[in-house]
Amino acid sequence: MKARDLSVLIGVILVIVMLVIPLPGWLLSVLILINIILALIVLLVSMNTLEPLQFSVFPTLLLLLTLFRLALNVSTTRSILSNAEAGGVVDTFGSFVIGNNPLVGFVVFIILVIINFLVITKGSERVSEVAARFSLDAMPGKQMSIDADLNAGLISEQEARERRKKVENEADFHGSMDGASKFVKGDAIAGIIIVLVNIVFGLIIGMTQMGFSFPEAIDTYMRLTVGDGLVSQIPALLISTATGIVVTRSSATGDNLGTDVSAQLLQYPRLLFIAAGTIFLLGLTPINFFLTTTISGLLAIGAFYMLQKKKEPLVKDEEAEDQEETTALKTQENVINLLSMDPIEFEFGYALIPLVDAKQGGDLLDRVIMIRRQLAIELGIVIPVVRIRDNIQLNPNEYRLKVKGNEVAKGELLLDHYLAMTPDMDNDLIEGIETVEPAFGLPAKWISEDFKDEAELSGYTVVDPPSVVSTHITEVIKRHAHILLGRQETKELVDHLKENYPILVEEVTPDPLSIGDIQKVLAKLLRENVSIRNLPIIFETLADFGKLTNDPELLGEYVRQALSIQLTKQYTSQDNSLRVVTVSGKVEKIIAESIQTTEHGNYLALDPDTQQKIIQAINEEVEKLTLQEENAIILCSPAIRMYLKQLLDRFLPQVIVLSYNELEPSVQVQSVGVVNVA
Structure with missing residues (x-):
């Protein structure tokens, strides 16, 4: 253990000992001076912190210092009552304040105690209480602000985590300060009680046990009591002031409290001329004319000097900014930054600004946050931040989506309308603007709010623009x-898995499979809408088969079979049944015989006529299922599933292809069609 840690532990133990064992006067003097020094250091540190969290240990330190000060009070009280002395420091403080008049000295001491208890301590306690309540109330808003900045691409994931942690720490700090401020209040009350005890019982003990006369007892015990009270109240006053400074220092802009006070209090130098004129006018009254004129003159000179000093940096700052802009345009880093590309971009025309602007009721930023969370659960990957920006080059009601810089989707919205869709287009009686639902390409209409209730009663699905x-x-x-899942994102997933399954990860990567190999397998699963959230099972499969082959396509098939429970649940209905189109033995044989093996992997080599016949046969079955509003699912043997899916990806990408090994034995498979060729 370090010496610094030991010193704190030993100090706490000695404080406890002080409550029990009597201490000599010279040691009490040393400890009293240490108490004053510690209180002064705490005050200076609180004045130089920019924000409360820079002094996060303050609540705990407040408890320790309060305990130390109370232990000193007990020790000095014991010494005063038993020996009528408490060390040179206490005696000097008492003699200096009381002088030749004990009553006046005692009154001065009482005023000091009242200031500390009713003004500083009471105010610090109230400020701590309000700051704690407001900090807790503001947490949800701060968290939403961080999520909005993250979603808009203004900050990175790491910065968002740091800011969230800071918000939590601030709430914890203010909550601790709310409780710690009660220590200060209790300490002030205890100090008052100890003073009364010292005076009352000191007089009794002095006159009954030590043989002092009443004037001697008053002089001795009043001096020692006031001295003891001062050496405890001065550190208490410093600590109470530090408490108020730490809690109220919420928006610092300078290096310390002195910089902030001077910069903000004197930010309008012209106001000093008004103050100088007011002081000068007071000199025309019986008040000392020479004194008021001198003060007003110094104020006027100071105001003039600050005005001149304030003008000079403005010119320099403008020149410096122009020079920095010119330099920035010439640097190579400025050009390199232009090469960066956002993974996902959402651009919109100016008419859609209310969709994003929270002041106008827009909640798209919050919706995007929920989308990222939803997809993290559904797909098992962390979706990158969606960069949201307006684009005046787009039509007013138009928006578009880009992935890795390429436009992948676009659409139009009418913010003052609702999108209405009906399964029966033959009975489409609602008036509206013909359009297409952008996500699934279904025919729809934009209807006004006047027709919304009528459309819902008629069986339409009515959706608002957001x-x-x-x-x-x-x-x-x-x-x-x-x-969106690249090697870097894959590495982050692997590192996350390694925290709980280190041996499993070490068995898979870097040998026999690299991060690139794992990325290809995971991307293959995502391409077919298979969630990769169950990474432990995926890595178990890769550990089993990665030593046999590093072909990502083949490894992907093994992983799909290992995820049979997940796939079965994904595609079966509530009654545990699955309606599929099966592939005839003839078609399976044709495909199996057309698989070509090369050193770079296997691929399907069908002649164009046969390929066209198979696709045509599958398309006919898919159209039948579409008319029945069912998903198009093709069921085939494991040997050809991968190749059949590769064939359909070019022509019918929406068709789902499953193998027998990817379904649980308990599922009830119903064949509603067969793919066959003549």
């Missing part, structure tokens, strides 16, 4: 999740 764009953003991110 929900339309939120759904669109969600679906676009889902479709491009495999693009």
Whole structure:
């Protein structure tokens, strides 16, 4: 243990000992001076902190210093009552204040105690209480502000975590200060009681046990009591002042309290001329003319000097800014920064600004935050921050989405309308503007608020514009999740998994599989809308088969089979049934015989005619299911699933392809069609 840590522990133990063991006068004097020094250091530190968290140990330190001061009070009281002395420091303080008149000295001491208790201590306690309550009340708003800045791309994930931690620490600090301020109040009350005890019992003990006359007892015990009270009240006053400074110092801009006070109090030098004129006019009254004229003259000279000094930096600052801008444009780093690209961008026309502006009721930023959380749960990856900005080059009601700098989706919104969709377009009787629902491409209409209730009663699905764009953003991110998952993002997922499964991760990477190999496997799963949240099972499979092959396509198939429970639950209905289109043995044989093996992996080599026939047969079955409003799911053998999916990705990407090994035995499979070729 370090010497610094030991010193604090020993100090606390000695404070406890002081409450029991009598101390000699010279040692009491040393400890009293140490108490005053510590209180002065605390006050100076509090004046030089820029924010409360820089002195986060203050609540605990306040308790320790209060305990130390009370232990000193007990020790000095014991010494005063038993020996009629308490060391040179106490005697000197008492003699200096009382002088030749004990009553006047005692009155001065009482005034000092009242100032400390009723003004400083009471005010610090109230400020701490209010600051704690306001800090807790402001936490949700601060958290939302951080999330909004993160979502808008103004800060990084790391900065957001640091700011959230800071908000939590501030709330904890103010809560601790609220409780610690009660120590100060209790200490002030205890000091008053100890003074009364010293005087009353000192007089009794002095006259009954020590043989003092009444004047001698008054002189001795009044002097010692006042001295003891001063050496305890002065540190208490310093600590109480430090408490108020720390709690109220919420928006510092300078290096310390002196800088802030001087900069803000004297920020309007012209006002000093008014103060100087007022003091000068007071000199025309019976008040000392020479004194008021001197003071007003010094104020006027100071105001003139500050005005001149304030003008000079303005010119210098403007020149410095121009020079910095010119230099920045010439530097290579400025050009390099232009190469950075946001993973996801949402741009919108000026008419859609109310969608984002919280002052106008827009909640898109909050919705995007919820989308990122939702997709983290559904897909198992951390979606990057969505950069949201307006673009005057777009049409007023238009928006577009970019992924890695490429436009992947766009749409139009009418903020004063609702999007209405109906499954039965033949009975479409509601008036509105024809459009297409952007997320799924369904026919829809923009209707005014006057027709909203009528549309809902007629069976339409009515959606407000924020929900339309939120759904669109969600679906676009889902479709491009495999693009957003790069090697860096994969490394972060692996590091997170390693915290709980270190041996499992070490068995997979860096040998036999690199981060790039793992990224390809995870991207393959995301491309087919398979969640990678269950990373332990995925890595267990990679650990089993990674030594046999490093082909990401083949490893992806093994992982899919290991996730059979997840896939079964994802596609089966509530009655545990699954309606599928199966692949005939003839088609499976054609595909299996067309697989070509090369040193770079396997691929499907079908002749164009056969390929066209298979796609046509699958398309016919898909159209039948679409008319029945069911998902198009193709079920085939494990040997050809990967190749059949690769074939359909170019023509029918929305079709789901499953193998028998990817379904649990308990699921009830119903074949509603067969893919066959003549």
